[in-house]
Amino acid sequence: MPTAxxxxxxxxxxxxxxxQAVLAEPFAGTYRLAAQPVAPGVWMVRGADQPIAFANGGxxxxxxxxxxxxxxxxxxCGPSLAYGRALAALARRxxxxxxxxxxxxxxxxxxxxxxxxxxxxxVAALPGTIADIRRDGPGMTxxxxxxxxxxxxxxxxxxxxxxxxxxxxxxGGRRLQLLALSGHSQADLAVLDEATGTLIAxxxxxHNRAPATPHATLATWQQALGTLAATPxxxxxxxxxxxxxxxxxxxxxxxxxxxxxxALAEAxxxxxxxxxxxDLPIPAGLAAMAEGRYELQRSVSHFYAALESAxxxxxx
Amino acid sequence: MxxxxxxxxxxxxxxxxxxxxxVAMPMIAENQHVFPLTxxxxxxxxxxxxxxxxxxxxxxxxxxxxxxxxxxxLALRIKLDxxxxxxxxxxxxxxxxxxxxxxxxxxxxxxxAPPVSRARGDWAEHLGELRGAAFAHADGTRLKFTVRHxxxxxxxxxxxxxxxEEITVRAGGRLLAxxxxxxxxxxxxxxxxxLQGPAxxxxxxxxxxxxxxxFAGDVPPPAGGH
Numbered sequence: 212m213p214t215a216x217x218x219x220x221x222x223x224x225x226x227x228x229x230x231q232a233v234l235a236e237p238f239a240g241t242y243r244l245a246a247q248p249v250a251p252g253v254w255m256v257r258g259a260d261q262p263i264a265f266a267n268g269g270x271x272x273x274x275x276x277x278x279x280x281x282x283x284x285x286x287x288c289g290p291s292l293a294y295g296r297a298l299a300a301l302a303r304r305x306x307x308x309x310x311x312x313x314x315x316x317x318x319x320x321x322x323x324x325x326x327x328x329x330x331x332x333x334v335a336a337l338p339g340t341i342a343d344i345r346r347d348g349p350g351m352t353x354x355x356x357x358x359x360x361x362x363x364x365x366x367x368x369x370x371x372x373x374x375x376x377x378x379x380x381x382x383g384g385r386r387l388q389l390l391a392l393s394g395h396s397q398a399d400l401a402v403l404d405e406a407t408g409t410l411i412a413x414x415x416x417x418h419n420r421a422p423a424t425p426h427a428t429l430a431t432w433q434q435a436l437g438t439l440a441a442t443p444x445x446x447x448x449x450x451x452x453x454x455x456x457x458x459x460x461x462x463x464x465x466x467x468x469x470x471x472x473x474a475l476a477e478a479x480x481x482x483x484x485x486x487x488x489x490d491l492p493i494p495a496g497l498a499a500m501a502e503g504r505y506e507l508q509r510s511v512s513h514f515y516a517a518l519e520s521a522x523x524x525x526x527x
Numbered sequence: 528m529x530x531x532x533x534x535x536x537x538x539x540x541x542x543x544x545x546x547x548x549x550v551a552m553p554m555i556a557e558n559q560h561v562f563p564l565t566x567x568x569x570x571x572x573x574x575x576x577x578x579x580x581x582x583x584x585x586x587x588x589x590x591x592x593x594x595x596x597x598x599x600x601l602a603l604r605i606k607l608d609x610x611x612x613x614x615x616x617x618x619x620x621x622x623x624x625x626x627x628x629x630x631x632x633x634x635x636x637x638x639x640a641p642p643v644s645r646a647r648g649d650w651a652e653h654l655g656e657l658r659g660a661a662f663a664h665a666d667g668t669r670l671k672f673t674v675r676h677x678x679x680x681x682x683x684x685x686x687x688x689x690x691x692e693e694i695t696v697r698a699g700g701r702l703l704a705x706x707x708x709x710x711x712x713x714x715x716x717x718x719x720x721x722l723q724g725p726a727x728x729x730x731x732x733x734x735x736x737x738x739x740x741x742f743a744g745d746v747p748p749p750a751g752g753h
Binding site for chain 1: 551552553554555557558561563564565602604634635655656657658659660661662664669671672673715717719732742743744745746
């Protein structure tokens with residue numbers, strides 16, 4: 212049937228210059244989550260270092276699983292109900308216990324929309340994140356359904372039912388240190404597992420994957436990175452990208468954000484257009500970060516209009 | 528839709544899909560209310576008109592630009608109401624419409640959700656604020672300007688269409704270029720135009736909206752000149 216329809220659709224659109232992708236709506240696959248042990252009782256579940264897309268089921272963010280005597284603690288829970296359930300099953304296999312607590316680092320749907328797989332009473336976030344999810348969650352959920360279709364089946368916006376604050380949090384004898392920061396969004400939670408020195412940074416830190424900025428305040432984000440750098444840790448689980456065991460990911464994120472702010476300001480100084488700003492060369496030292504061009508063009512959309520109008524004098 | 532638009536816009540004139548017209552667009556429509564594109568038809572030589580359109584927008588044409596004494600080059604931001612082809616069509620001296628563009632995937636509602644300033648409620652306080660500057664570039668003088676305007680499409684409940692309709696650019700009393708503008712251009716429109724070579728006189732901008740209001744201002748030549 213799709214092959215029979217192809218010529219028909221092509222004739223309707225009559226756009227001979229472009230390869231015509233026929234957008235059928237296929238069925239989703241199954242999340243095949245793999246846990247990477249990073250320290251005793253701590254696992255990292257890697258996301259794909261890609262944009263959110265049907266091909267990856269939206270599983271682009273990292274999640275963490277921490278074993279405690281009271282049950283597993285999850286840090287972030289993926290983009291969909293099916294992902295949240297798969298992560299819960301994986302945590303049970305690894306720890307032998309059910310999930311006791313889900314910490315949501317920030318509002319973004321690739322980290323937070325799997326929360327519907329859990330009792331809201333055990334899903335916790337900073338008050339600012341809860342407010343962010345209440346405000347932006349419906350729109351973000353719509354956007355995820357548009358991109359991910361069947362992967363999102365059954366997913367509904369679940370607002371975390373428990374608030375957490377900065378400071379120590381002891382779960383089942385395991386002592387976690389919570390850091391309440393902001394900059395990537397208006398409220399960003401980072402979690403330090405004291406026993407292993409594992410710092411779970413959420414999207415404050417991107418590693419070998421370019422940072423995303425849809426709700427970012429760059430100067431505040433740089434301050435948060437300063438706080439993380441000053442927090443003693445042995446290894447770091449970034450929100451996106453591989454485990455950082457050499458202490459380079461925070462600096463890499465800082466370098467990208469500093470370059471981005473300076474490059475966009477300079478482009479606006481010269482009167483460049485948005486498309487030109489999005490085509491700026493990415494410095495060699497940052498070019499290895501996956502999805503750099505994609506995230507630069509998104510950041511142009513987020514920041515450029517304000518930079519431009521600040522540089523154009525009022526003439527009438 | 529393309530066949531209908533082509534018949535309506537180009538009549539019986541020949542139409543050629545032509546890579547000589549370059550349409551630069553980002554790889555993602557991050558914001559369907561503000562989608563930037565830059566059209567460069569300089570490879571065609573003399574160009575009489577450039578039409579920018581999105582086939583599946585409810586207001587398909589964004590601008591109809593007559594470059595006249597300016598280069599056949601412009602940059603603007605448009606709304607996208609859904610996934611659609613976005614095209615630029617340039618009418619060359621040969622009487623042929625040279626068309627290029629690409630498919631853009633976009634979330635819905637670019638034309639049918641209220642503009643930010645309507646939601647914020649402050650649109651009338653800043654209506655018509657005109658900003659602009661000229662920049663000396665290697666390929667000529669860039670004229671960049673922006674006006675605060677809600678650019679209402681008329682497709683939002685209880686908000687009638689209200690948009691910038693016509694823009695003219697003059698220098699030393701001479702008409703350099705003019706452009707017809709529709710509500711599918713993004714809110715608080717930003718345009719860049721290009722004068723090949725240095726500018727000697729200020730650019731006199733005149734923008735008229737669909738309520739007959741006129742917003743005007745002068746953009747001095749780039750500081751330091753050439």
